[in-house]
Amino acid sequence: MQPVKRGTWENTNTPNQLRCSNCEIIHFIAQYPHGEINYCPNCGARMDSDSSIADIINEQPTADVQEVKHGYWKFHEKTKLVPANKVGIKEEYTNGHDCTVVDNTNVNKKIMIMKKRITLKIPICSVCGWCGHDECDATPYCPNCGARMDGDNNG
Numbered sequence: 001m002q003p004v005k006r007g008t009w010e011n012t013n014t015p016n017q018l019r020c021s022n023c024e025i026i027h028f029i030a031q032y033p034h035g036e037i038n039y040c041p042n043c044g045a046r047m048d049s050d051s052s053i054a055d056i057i058n059e060q061p062t063a064d065v066q067e068v069k070h071g072y073w074k075f076h077e078k079t080k081l082v083p084a085n086k087v088g089i090k091e092e093y094t095n096g097h098d099c100t101v102v103d104n105t106n107v108n109k110k111i112m113i114m115k116k117r118i119t120l121k122i123p124i125c126s127v128c129g130w131c132g133h134d135e136c137d138a139t140p141y142c143p144n145c146g147a148r149m150d151g152d153n154n155g
Helices: 053-059
Strands: 009-011 019-020 026-028 073-083 113-126
Touching: none
Parallel strands: none
Antiparallel strands: 009 019, 019 026, 073 113
């Protein structure tokens, strides 16, 4: 006969993990669905202390959670002039000095700054009011408040 090895379950400060005080092996709680382990699966030590797996689970820190915010993007249209070299389509351009429309008859004037009017869709968060720069900023989550942009509105 051998003497009975005894040990206790020690908290590892990592969720779902326990350490045997006898063999120092870390075990994952999810491997043991019934919640009580009376013996260490590695070294066979009998766990005699008052500390059960349920007690150790209850000692685990709670998760840092918050309620999910839901919102949607409201779009504000903004028109602005941009240099023509940033736009691929050449239609009605104005020169920057006297705002005359540039067409085939006056395209060869000196010192002409080509500009085109474009319309941007500016996304605005329905929860916090954050404004993006253009429609590319309309992401699945607001970068300012973290609201999920799934069409619901609780903000």
